[in-house]
Amino acid sequence: MNPVSVIGATRRFGSFVAVDDVDLEVAAGEVVGLVGANGAGKTTLIRMILGLLAPSSGRITVFGQTQTREQRRRVGYVPQNLGLYRDLTAGENLEFRARIFGSATDKADFGDGLVRDLPLGTQRRAAFIAATQHDPELLILDEPTSGVSPLARTVLWDLIRRRAEGGAAVLVSTHYMDEAEQADRIVLMSRGRVVAQGSVDDIVAGSRVTEVVAAEWGRALQVLEADGRMVTLSGRTIRVLADTPERVNRVLLEAGVDARVTTAPATLDETIVVLES
């Protein structure tokens, strides 16, 4: 039995369906990236797994059981807002959490400053240590790197990977696509539903974009945007998402723009944008 097993979980708030019939498994030693835009249902799903919110229907088990207080001893959680006492020092926060879980306090030195006075990256690292110093078998992180510098993100991901290598099941929500690539498996959510899941290669496999190279690239971009196409720029090459080369070519020809239209493999970002649209 996997540490996390979600079968057909749905959560409604009145007529609004925040999570819609979601299946999700997280195995021991695996890092699963929960990816999606704001409002996709990631946090609601995480709150249901943690037992903070009841599912309207479906079945969620953690370590093979529905939520119990005792199994919380085996879980570590870093919420988006960190869950640290801002008017205590990081060390005092670590000591408090260690006492609750009956574990040793991590020796990390954050100085004597109050949490509210620490840089966000340091706060996030402290929150991560606070959630992991009791060696949880399941680690759930909600947007753990939001708002921190690339260096601090690298440090945090290093810590996350080390936990997984130690055998912990890790579920990480993020809206940074480059981060999602660090996960062993990605679960992509959009409007409450899982729209794709698998490794990065699985998700982008076969996914292609239309590339447009034109001398008048500015005009070509204008024409495609005016026609309602989803376009991005890579240098001076225009990449058109979710469209066929034939249709793109026709639009450009009708506008009198001379261009070379081909296809190319889509990036994870582009694939996700298409899947979410």
Added chain:
Amino acid sequence: MRAMILKEFRQMRRDRRTVALMVGLPLMLLIVFGYAARFDVTSIDTAVVGPSAEAVAAQLGDVFEVVVVDPGGDAASATELLRDSKAKVAIVTGSPLRVLLDGTELFVAQSARSRMSLLPPGTEVEILFNPDLSTSAVMVPSLIGLILLFVGTVITSLGVVREREQGTLEQLAVTPLRPVDVIVGKIAPYFAVAVIDIVVITLVGLQVFDVPFRGSVLMFGAFGLLYLFVVLGLGVLVSTVSHSQGEAIQLAIMVLLPQVMLSGMIFPLASMAPGVRWLGYLLPLTYFVMGMRGVFLKGSSIGALSRPLVILGVMAVVIFVLAILRFRRDLAPKRATDVPATEVPG
């Protein structure tokens, strides 16, 4: 400007607490000052004892409401009746006629004294428990209740709501801590501070304001303990229905103000209109004030104070259990059967 006014009205309409405060508070003040905030006493519970008790009782009129007639009684039994709060005024018939007044009820005693001219010349008037009708002697014991209400309800609710605002309550909800661990751990420091408050106010009252302490320390402790559970429970209850510290303060004011006005601490219960007086009897501070005046000033017997003590005890159990149950809801693991129909996204 019109847009601003319209927006403000829309926000106000949706902020039910503010509307309740804006509409409810003036209504409450109207009721309080219309029916309760009176210093003029219209009815005084009176005991008449001694050989001519029945004859004197029959002649009494005006504000004196005869509640005890005891021809076999004497000055000592009359004093006991006042000590046990069975009456506010006791008339001991005989020669000379003696009138004993309960000095812990300032306005009642003053009102009764002002009517002594109706009694035959030579009548002896004695004010018991607080002969100088000292305001501080009456107010300081009651003030303990008010300060505890403030520390217990306002400060505690703010402390708990701050956890919710910072998201640390949610963090506690994913730890193995039981709700009772959280709630007891959370309020224990407030409890300790409140106990220190009680001791300090009492010592200042005794030393600086010369307030007498005639009753049992044990009863004082029992009232203090039960009342603390009531106010801390109220604080937790307020916090469970407040999402922000602002909301908690609004609600705490609504809990606090009626108690200050209707508990008998400032305005005598005897002068309130019956309906409003009954509201006063629903409030914990009313019984704490009764207890403290009994303990400090009258040296009332345990039997005499048992009624307010038991009522306070029942309130403590009900409010504290309710607080734990409501608090539990925030911390217990949620399963599929727990979905409330009306919940909105958090």
